[in-house]
Amino acid sequence: MKIILLYCRAGFEGECSQEIQEKASLVGVFGYCKTSKGQGFVEFVLSNAKDAHKVFNKVQLSSLIFTRQWARVSEPLEEVSREDRVQPIIDLLLSENRQVCGRVSVDSPDSEGTANLKTFTRKFTAPISKALRQNGLLTAKQDASLNVLCLFFSDFDKVYIGELDSQNSSSDHLGIPRLKFPKGAPSRSTLKLEEAWRTFFDKDEWYELLGGHQKAVDLGACPGGWTWQLVNQGMDVFSVDHGPMDEELMKSGHVTHVLEDGFVYKPPKKVDWMVCDIVDKPKRVSSMIIDWLVGGYCTKTVFNLKLPMKKRYQEVQECLQLIESALAENGLSCRIQAKQLYHDREEITCFIQVI
Incomplete structure (x- = not known):
């Protein structure tokens, strides 16, 4: 996994890219960013998986201003059949001899026009979790000591597969806290x-x-x-x-x-x-x-x-x-x-x- 996927606010991909390149360079890691304005995430591409681990070991998510969540991922699995998305993912994980994970996070960009994609990822969590457990890739109960399997759908038929670091990632899904507007508060601010x-x-x-x-x-x-x-x-x-x-x-x-x-x-x-x-x-x-x-x-x-x-x-x-x-x-x-x-x-x- 030589790509670091960074989730950010749509429209701030440039700032997110500048920041990760600067932070990584300070620990001796260099790569390039791939992104499109408004997509809500950035790919930071490195020469090898060792560099990706070095960034996670040396840079804390809390020090990144424009990144909500991040994950180590591989090149995306593309043209995934919409009739059966589960099996291609399971086959890939088994072929890579992935270790068991403590939880699975099915993610998507927080950007304009992704409402239907978000609905799909919510519904997809249950069937993929069941298949992962059946194949020994997910613990029966959540285990916070283990890394989290990350499945990031940038589109309905394109998924990045990787992991969230158990010690250096947001505990909130997509890095977004779920807050309710308190009764009696004068404004949403x-x-x-x-x-x-x-x-x-x-x-x-x-x-x-x-x-x-x-x-x-x-x-x-x-x-x-x-x-x-x-x-x-x-x-x-x-x-x-x-x-x-x-x-x-x-x-x-x-x-x-x-x-x-x-x-x-x-x-x-x-x-x-x-x-x-x-x-x-x-x-x-x-x-x-x-x-x-x-x-x-x-x-x-x-x-x-x-x-x-x-x-x-x-x-x-x-x-x-x-x-x-x-x-x-x-x-x-x-x-x-x-x-x-x-x-x-x-x-x-x-x-x-x-x-």
Whole structure:
């Protein structure tokens, strides 16, 4: 398996390609990318399977901003009969003496026009799982210690066969967390912050980072989607925006609406959290984040960087480098993570914690 298949947001295949080539080169692995704009995945082709394993051993999925999920795969099996897709897959796996896997993931691109393909992959999971067990290729019960067999259908008659690494892949199908819009939340943007927390925090960090009746500031808060999440964690929130806040949220007694410009406002006392979903130039937002952290106004922040139409990967790298350099120059040791989340669009979400 000398191909690394990377799942990404449709339209960001170029950024995904740039990033994996850069990350792989830093560990001494070089290859080329094959993709088409809007298809929602990238093929990173290497000279041998050993290089693919080296990338998975040296590069963590969590360090890739534009990749949701990735798998080691072989050249695709093409022109698969639509009358019987199961047997060609079983025959290939048996001919390669594949080891037993602990689970099977039947995947497809998350891109425009793939609704019917997604429906098919959901229905195909049961028959292929049954056949895999009958042929000794899948454990009777799921085993998280074993790698996951990956079957990625880019079309109805084209499938990539490979594996998801048990130690270095997303536990969410396609790398997309299944979140329900919470009853009472003022806007769908609330899911961005919830996904950010689930992406950046381990389960055992949840209370440490969010619990204990903390204080928070939400910049650009209107109508309160992110404020709702903070309040739901038991925080008292200063919601900064000239626009109106959700009336029911204001009745909670945990929100103070501050009618000021988010780029100007600073809290009278240090708070635990600052979150920001303001639509503005990414470097202006980055400079504001630096001011907050260097000035000691908060110790934890989640914020979005709205990306330009062109040179998006370059802009991301410049903004993160700007922040990292400024924090280091001021003697701050920080944990910095960034990801293009499922609920993001033309943006990435960042998390920084002063350690």
